[in-house]
Amino acid sequence: MNSLQLIATGGALPGRTVTNQDLSRTVDTSDEWITTRTGIRTRHYCTEEENAATLAIRAARQALERSGLQPEQIGCCVCATLSAPDATPSVACQVQAALGLPEDRPALDVNAACSGFLYATAVARGLLTTMGGQYGLVIGCEALSRLMDPADRSTCVLFGDGAGAAVYRLGAETTPFALTLGARGNAAIHAGGPSRTGSAPISMDGRAVFRFAVEALPRCLYTVLEDTGMTLEDLAWVVCHQANSRIIDHCVRALHADGEKFYKNMDRHGNTSAASIPVALNELAETGKLQPGQTIACIGFGGGLTWGGMILQYDPLWQ
Numbered sequence: 001m002n003s004l005q006l007i008a009t010g011g012a013l014p015g016r017t018v019t020n021q022d023l024s025r026t027v028d029t030s031d032e033w034i035t036t037r038t039g040i041r042t043r044h045y046c047t048e049e050e051n052a053a054t055l056a057i058r059a060a061r062q063a064l065e066r067s068g069l070q071p072e073q074i075g076c077c078v079c080a081t082l083s084a085p086d087a088t089p090s091v092a093c094q095v096q097a098a099l100g101l102p103e104d105r106p107a108l109d110v111n112a113a114c115s116g117f118l119y120a121t122a123v124a125r126g127l128l129t130t131m132g133g134q135y136g137l138v139i140g141c142e143a144l145s146r147l148m149d150p151a152d153r154s155t156c157v158l159f160g161d162g163a164g165a166a167v168y169r170l171g172a173e174t175t176p177f178a179l180t181l182g183a184r185g186n187a188a189i190h191a192g193g194p195s196r197t198g199s200a201p202i203s204m205d206g207r208a209v210f211r212f213a214v215e216a217l218p219r220c221l222y223t224v225l226e227d228t229g230m231t232l233e234d235l236a237w238v239v240c241h242q243a244n245s246r247i248i249d250h251c252v253r254a255l256h257a258d259g260e261k262f263y264k265n266m267d268r269h270g271n272t273s274a275a276s277i278p279v280a281l282n283e284l285a286e287t288g289k290l291q292p293g294q295t296i297a298c299i300g301f302g303g304g305l306t307w308g309g310m311i312l313q314y315d316p317l318w319q
């Protein structure tokens with residue numbers, strides 16, 4: 001399997017920061033309940049001028065600049081989102097126009113909820129392999145604040161908005177790489193679309209999703225470790241979807257793993273669905289916690305239900 005290498009990241013967070021304290025003034029909840037049940041302390045919401053596409057453009061521009069590539073070198077643009085402002089033009093097409101990406105390359109959105117970034121990465125890899133090109137731009141972006149019922153305490157405390165972007169290089173088969181994806185149609189997480197009258201806000205059977213997540217996460221991690229012949233010790237970081245710190249802690253215990261390797265930032269951003277993994281990757285790269293040549297795993301799970309796992313190398317010094 002041709003590998004993908006991560007060569008650059010970018011990120012964008014919207015302008016409005018909302019604390020647990022803020023939410024406790026509008027719904028019957030408390031900082032104590034939210035922190036102990038989820039690990040979330042603050043999240044960011046889009047201002048009136050912002051949406052999933054404006055965040056995606058900012059994150060993508062930063063990743064492209066950091067990659068050192070010219071727009072014409074980008075072979076495809078794939079965007080993962082479930083909260084695009086418009087059905088068309090897609091967010092990916094808006095990024096194409098804003099960044100001046102070539103018109104003779106594909107640009108499309110993918111919706112696989114919280115696993116979306118991994119699905120979009122797989123689509124980009126497939127496009128580069130079949131249509132040609134060496135570099136792919138993949139974005140995860142969400143404005144979940146626009147899909148929530150602000151009066152529903154069981155969901156409004158969980159979600160936030162944001163965007164993260166990655167530039168990948170299609171590399172040699174010798175570089176560590178594995179990708180696994182799966183789906184099981186089930187409405188345990190539901191959000192209405194424009195075709196439904198009175199479009200329903202996000203609702204979720206929290207306990208069922210928790211049970212699903214603690215089963216899917218280790219399974220995906222084992223699959224990609226087995227595919228690459230690697231062990232957890234070979235990985236610098238495991239970047240899981242940032243839904244709930246208790247889900248990650250549960251898996252760390254089940255795997256008898258080193259919890260320090262499992263990156264967490266849901267305390268600052270909440271659950272940003274498709275954006276959560278690329279936002280985390282960008283933070284790791286920006287702060288130097290992720291070093292050139294290191295190998296990482298990314299694991300996603302969420303609405304659909306969908307899941308996915310990936311192992312790849314960070315190689316920003318490839319030029």
Ligand code: ACO
Nearest residue numbers: 029033037113114153154157206207209210243244302303
């Ligand atoms: N503040 C205070 N109390 C609350 C709140 C709140 N914000 N929300 C729910 N409660 C109450 C409930 O009403 C319930 O009260 P009751 O016992 O009197 O009926 C009690 O707290 C316990 O509720 P549970 O839902 O059982 O709480 P739980 O411990 O399961 O935590 C949570 C809920 C945080 C949602 C958890 O189930 C979870 O994280 N699930 C997984 C979510 C997830 O991973 N989603 C990822 C995918 S999202 C996507 O794809 C878009």
